[in-house]
Amino acid sequence: MTMPTTAPHALSDVTASGSTLRRFLHGLPGVDAVGLEARAASLGTRSIKTTAKAYAIDLAISMVDLTTLEGADTPGKVRALGAKAVHPDPTDRTTPATAAVCVYPDMVATAKQAVAGSTVKVASVATAFPAGRAPIAVKLADVREAVAAGADEIDMVIDRGAFLAGDYLKVYDEITAVKEACGTSARLKVIFETGELSTYDNIRRASWLGMLAGADFIKTSTGKVAVNATPANTLLMLEAVRDFRAQTGVQVGVKPAGGIRTTKDAIKFLVLVNETAGEDWLDNHWFRFGASSLLNDLLMQRQKLATGRYSGPDYVTVD
Numbered sequence: 001m002t003m004p005t006t007a008p009h010a011l012s013d014v015t016a017s018g019s020t021l022r023r024f025l026h027g028l029p030g031v032d033a034v035g036l037e038a039r040a041a042s043l044g045t046r047s048i049k050t051t052a053k054a055y056a057i058d059l060a061i062s063m064v065d066l067t068t069l070e071g072a073d074t075p076g077k078v079r080a081l082g083a084k085a086v087h088p089d090p091t092d093r094t095t096p097a098t099a100a101v102c103v104y105p106d107m108v109a110t111a112k113q114a115v116a117g118s119t120v121k122v123a124s125v126a127t128a129f130p131a132g133r134a135p136i137a138v139k140l141a142d143v144r145e146a147v148a149a150g151a152d153e154i155d156m157v158i159d160r161g162a163f164l165a166g167d168y169l170k171v172y173d174e175i176t177a178v179k180e181a182c183g184t185s186a187r188l189k190v191i192f193e194t195g196e197l198s199t200y201d202n203i204r205r206a207s208w209l210g211m212l213a214g215a216d217f218i219k220t221s222t223g224k225v226a227v228n229a230t231p232a233n234t235l236l237m238l239e240a241v242r243d244f245r246a247q248t249g250v251q252v253g254v255k256p257a258g259g260i261r262t263t264k265d266a267i268k269f270l271v272l273v274n275e276t277a278g279e280d281w282l283d284n285h286w287f288r289f290g291a292s293s294l295l296n297d298l299l300m301q302r303q304k305l306a307t308g309r310y311s312g313p314d315y316v317t318v319d
Helices: 008-014 018-026 033-043 050-062 075-086 105-114 136-148 160-164 168-182 200-212 231-248 263-276 294-307
Strands: 064-067 100-103 121-126 153-157 187-191 217-219 253-255 289-291
Touching (some): 050 064, 075 105, 136 168, 153 168, 160 200, 200 217, 200 231, 217 231, 231 263
Parallel strands (some): 121 153, 187 217
């Protein structure tokens, strides 16, 4: 498939005005929904066994953003989550740590203390998560407070209302402003809430818009709506980051979030990554799972491979 040609020196031209940005985004090839879903389903049938499965499980564990985003979150719950992220299976210290813990901004300092001395990052949702309905000044204050508290990563939500109304430049400007507020210390994940974008064409446009604005990651969902990450929408985003790097030299990560609960699901997504974007994305610097319950199933399956049997229901903590 031929994509519009862009290069780093041409990006300023693409985003010079609302009309040029709209022309670029609407010039992207339309998505063949039937073909996209068929390919995603086909890749999901790949059989991964024995040694390869053990490798895939450890890789998936290392890619988890262990998440708690509830109104009832307490410092104790966040500390427990941080401890689990650092040592997911206290009985087996060969188990890799997760990539990050993801919390609300007011819990960043607590999470930072809980994972101190480890490789685990602290991610914070911001910009009036999950709806994104707040003035830009409030959104930027949200980001700056999280970064000041020690957040290594910011997961922002786009203004879906502006995007769906065709005001792409407003969305672009908000992303670039949030990117600036992240400074040099925090990577930016841009959440599209794909379940609210309605069409695959919109998901492709949002992917390119986020990358043009400087996203370090593009992310499917908040996990707070009915339709979250799916193999098809993640495949589409993987195609976007692959094509973006081919044309600009800039690599951007992908994070499917919401609804990925089992080891079988996670391995299907890893196959999508390998077969679509390639091995360069098979690393937690470039691919993440936004999840809470997924880790427990990964640990159960890991223990099954090691011992030949499943443990009892108290083998893993209930998040």
